[in-house]
Amino acid sequence: MQQATLEQWKKLYKEADALKEKRPWTIFEDIDLIAVQLEGKREPYFCSIMGKQGNCPGITMYYGMDGYSDLCMIMDSYQYSAPTTYIMGDITCMTCYYGDKNEMEPDQRKIIQDLGLKYEGANDWPYFYSFEPRYVPVNLNRDEVIQCTRIMEVLNKTVDMVMEDEEWLPNFEKGELLMAEWDFVEEGEEPNLSIYPLPLPNSIPRFLTVKVEDSVLGEFKEYERSDMELVMDLNYLFTPIDDPDYDRPINPLLVLAYDLKEDSILAGDVLTLDHDEMERVVSIFFHIIENYGIPKKLYARNPRILIGMEYLCDQLNIEIVNDPLQELDDIYQGIQQTL
Structure with a gap:
């Protein structure tokens, strides 16, 4: 992973500081999207400005329709009870947060120190992360620093235009976003920024229902029914595992099966990067039926499981329950301490 130069970081901090001074979160909600189309990119970056609700101010940047799907998952997460650790562990994006010094990683504090920049107090220190599924968030690489800059x-120019005339704002409440398209020109010429409203795109279905052959289902329908209340969960542990074959530390993804009535773990597996998570969930699910019978209920909080298991549970007459499953939090904490 090629590192950015100090000069490249300096340009990024300059733009991030300028945006912070404008306080765009006083204008935009985090669900008010700005789509930034850069020259040479086939798809736009979908940008969300955080901070209006009193949470940590910042900007998240998601590339293309796949990134938009990640963003929609976050915005729709209120429908489910999935923990933040899963939602934030399963996205691809770049972020800029404005927080406190003690929230920053040492390498980012060193960049600020080497640049001679000065920040003070809460929500003043800019820091950046790159998110990618199955990996823990890391510092931006050179290409990401350039793209983020x-x-x-574009966001700085866009906010300037909106602050001068709010007529530029689209009707966010009626499903529009603000498109910002910067036509980059020859060196020395002033670039032209066009901003205009566009309808929000339809999101790509992120979670798919798993189906299996009728012959396989027929075999499992023959098993006896039990009164088991089965819990199945997927969650990221955010306990970094370094592997020399990868340029980012791995974020372990755990699939867990738990008997709610007996308060006991039935199965647990830390998935490798090659594992398909739903294949493993279904494999464990069928293994439990073979050993304990068809459960009465399936409890889950992860939308990938809640949606993915709909067909199988319907065919096997198992009730699916969307539940926060706070009992699992202590289990994950104990697993984290062993890694």
Whole structure:
């Protein structure tokens, strides 16, 4: 992973500081999207400005329709009870947060120190992360620093235009976003920024229902029914595992099966990067039926499981329950301490 130079970081901090001074979160809700189309990119970056609700101010940047799907998952997460650790562990994006010094990683504090920049107090220190599924968040690489700088340039110009005339704002409440398209020109010429409303795109279905052959289902329908209340969960542990074959530390993804009535773990598996999570969930699910019978209920909080298991549970007449499953939090904490 190639590192950015100090000069490249300096340009990024300059744009991030300029955006912070404008306080765009006083204008935009985090669900008010700005789509930034950069020259040379086939798809736009979908940007969300955080901070209006009193949470940590910042910007998240998701590339293309796959990134938009990640963003929709976050915005729709209120429908489910999935923990933040899963939602934030399963996205691809770049972020800029404005927080406190003690929230920053040492390498980012060193960059600020080497640049001679000065920040003070809460929500003043800019820091950046790159998110990718199955890996823990890391510092931006060189290409990401360059892309993030260009996006911030566009956002700065966009916010300036909106602050001068709010007529530029789309009707966010009626399903519009603000498109910002910067036509980059020859060196020395002033670039032209066009902003205009567009309808929000339809999101790509993120979670698919798993189906199996009728012959396989027929075999499992023959098993006896039990009164088991089965819990199945997927969650990221955010306990970094370094592997020399990868340029980012791995974020372990755990699939867990738990007997709610007996308060006991039935199965648990830390998935490798090659594992398909729903294949493993279904494999464990069928293994439990073979050993304990068809459960009465399936409890889950992860939308990938709640949606993915709909067909199988319907065919096997198992009730699916969307539940926060707070009992699992202590289990995960104990597992984290062993890694």
